[in-house]
Amino acid sequence: MATTVQTKTYLNFINGEWVASESQEVDHSLNPASKKEVVGYVQKSTERDLNHAVKAAKQAKETWRKLSGAERGEYLYKVAQILERRLDEIAECATREMGKTLAETKGETARGIAILKYYAGEGMRKVGDVIPSTDSEALMFTTRTPLGVVGVITPWNFPIAIPIWKMAPALVYGNTIVVKPAGEASVTCAKIVECFEEAGLPNGVVNMVTGPGSVIGQGIADHKDVDGITFTGSNSVGKRIGQAALARGAKYQLEMGGKNPVIVAADADLQLAAEAVIAGAFRSTGQKCTATSRVIVAAEVFDEFKELLLTKTKELSVGNGLDGQTWMGPCASESQLNTVLSYIDKGVQEGATLLTGGKRLENGELADGFYVEPTIFENCTQDMAIVQEEIFGPVIALMKADSVKEALKLANNVEYGLSASIFTTNIQHLLSFVSDMEAGLIRVNAESAGVELQAPFGGMKNSSSHSREQGEAAKEFFTSIKTVFVK
The missing domain is CATH 3.40.605.10 (Aldehyde Dehydrogenase; Chain A, domain 1)
Known part of the structure; x- marks a missing residue:
């Protein structure tokens, strides 16, 4: 320490x-x-x-x-x-x-x-x-x-x-x-x-x-x-x-703002995708404009990917950022914590299924800080607040799509267009994503967050x-x- x-x-x-x-x-x-x-x-x-x-x-x-x-x-x-x-x-x-x-x-x-x-x-x-x-x-x-x-x-x-x-x-x-x-x-x-x-x-x-x-x-x-x-x-x-x-x-x-999607195609490397989604969604406690907020997964691999994601998420350590064993720190302020908790409540009230997380952490030393569990929802629909609005916290809305074309339609159906990512080994899926995704930062087989300093950075639409x-x-x-x- x-x-x-x-x-x-x-x-x-x-x-x-x-x-x-x-x-x-x-x-x-x-x-x-x-x-x-x-x-x-x-x-x-x-x-x-x-x-x-x-x-x-x-x-x-x-x-x-x-x-x-x-x-x-x-x-x-x-x-x-x-x-x-x-x-x-x-x-x-x-x-x-x-x-x-x-x-x-x-x-x-x-x-x-x-x-x-x-x-x-x-x-x-x-x-x-x-x-x-x-x-x-x-x-x-x-x-x-x-x-x-x-x-x-x-x-x-x-x-x-x-x-x-x-x-x-x-x-x-x-x-x-x-x-x-x-x-x-x-x-x-x-x-x-x-x-x-x-x-x-x-x-x-x-x-x-x-x-x-x-x-x-x-x-x-x-x-x-x-x-x-x-x-x-x-x-x-x-x-x-x-x-x-x-x-x-x-x-x-x-x-x-951003409401950044990750598309996981049926042909994706699921281990790589799960690790990148967790890093993109939960690093910095999800407090990045480029953080992963929505994960749209091909129906045929949805269950397998979900289990991978849940297993890895439950392994994360939450605590003081000065502790070398900590993977995710607190929200930056009490008001930000309250915003995140309010969106989690909205997700439950609007009918999404809470798979893991969702609670404030208050055990031991954590009681003095603004900690929240990494949170994942499924059964999310386009009209839900957790799908449409920027939360700026460690919350994932997990969604299912029957094709990359449908996934792109879901991904674009928000007011923001900052960053987006796809995991695929199919060149046609890659080219469709690059062409049709409405975002200023496009990443392939990498997390949604991150841009190199020598490259232009900025968004489309209301981002x-x-x-x-x-x-x-x-x-x-x-x-x-x-x-x-x-x-």
Whole structure:
């Protein structure tokens, strides 16, 4: 078990300084594995605090964008080195703050380091193209210009990777930023910002303001001097942010919910499929936008697959994420636990058959945390809430289909389209899935969760505003194309 870190109060980071909120109020961040433990205190900021941060970012943007891409990339490389040195500390903080296992947060921190190094290299890559002109005596080319000040609004489920995969490209392409982390992950975000501070970025380039989403998140969306907003979170909040940004002409990027299906064809490797479904559904306690939520199985192998899935699920160990024996940690907060339990109740009330799990775990030390059993339902129909709505917890809706064509129809019959997976050894099934599945991330013979950092990431339908994050695709959001004609 890792050692307990002394509780401290974390300040906002504005214009290169750590400063208290003008409200003089703080919120606490609790350990979901032990609700009596306060991980840290963070600022309950006001609109005035946000204004100071945006002003600092606005003042810094001209100097920052005039640096070369290579110079900006060198700062990111320094941040990566610092984060690498602090990997164990920051990973432990993330586990204590939002609950996922230490192995997962260490992996997430390593991914953050890789993202920083990737975008450090982006500073040396091309920013435009030469385009032939109809005028033989003219030169025409494109270049790119940064948006300016970017508001970065991040969720609690990936407290390290998501802030970094938004901040790093925003910065290397010449923007300054104001980051607003989720309350449940604000301490971890503060430690990430400490890495940027130590790397010596100019004052005002990176700013962090913590506080209520209704004040700081909405304030970023409404602020006249915020030129772009990148958001990951719930659909309801994302749509409000998008509407506010649209109303004043700001650029916005929304990554939101998912109801991700896995199709298991009759010809699939069932052992492989069962292991991937469990990893996709129950890792991070199902608190991933790409988590497996629906599993649609060919009728002829349904019973065999179900037994495999149940056997493996019952072997999972649930407990404190700092314990090396733990496979699945707690829900990130009491409110998230209550949401998951309410959906389990809905599933039972609507007539689904509860096969395993479904209860809050309260034995021994688990009584102090927000634990729920990994849960599987069968006899699920398309009109049920557990089939249509994002739960964001360790709950699987198991369904049956007579063909891959029927499975695809069931898989597409939701409002979301983030990720999807199929297990098959049949090339025609594979090609049909790739062609007809309405999702931004398609995976074959692999779990629904996960995308490599150099590849575009984003969803279709109500999962996204239809832009893409990560890889070279990030350039499309964080910059605007400028066409130049020289006579």
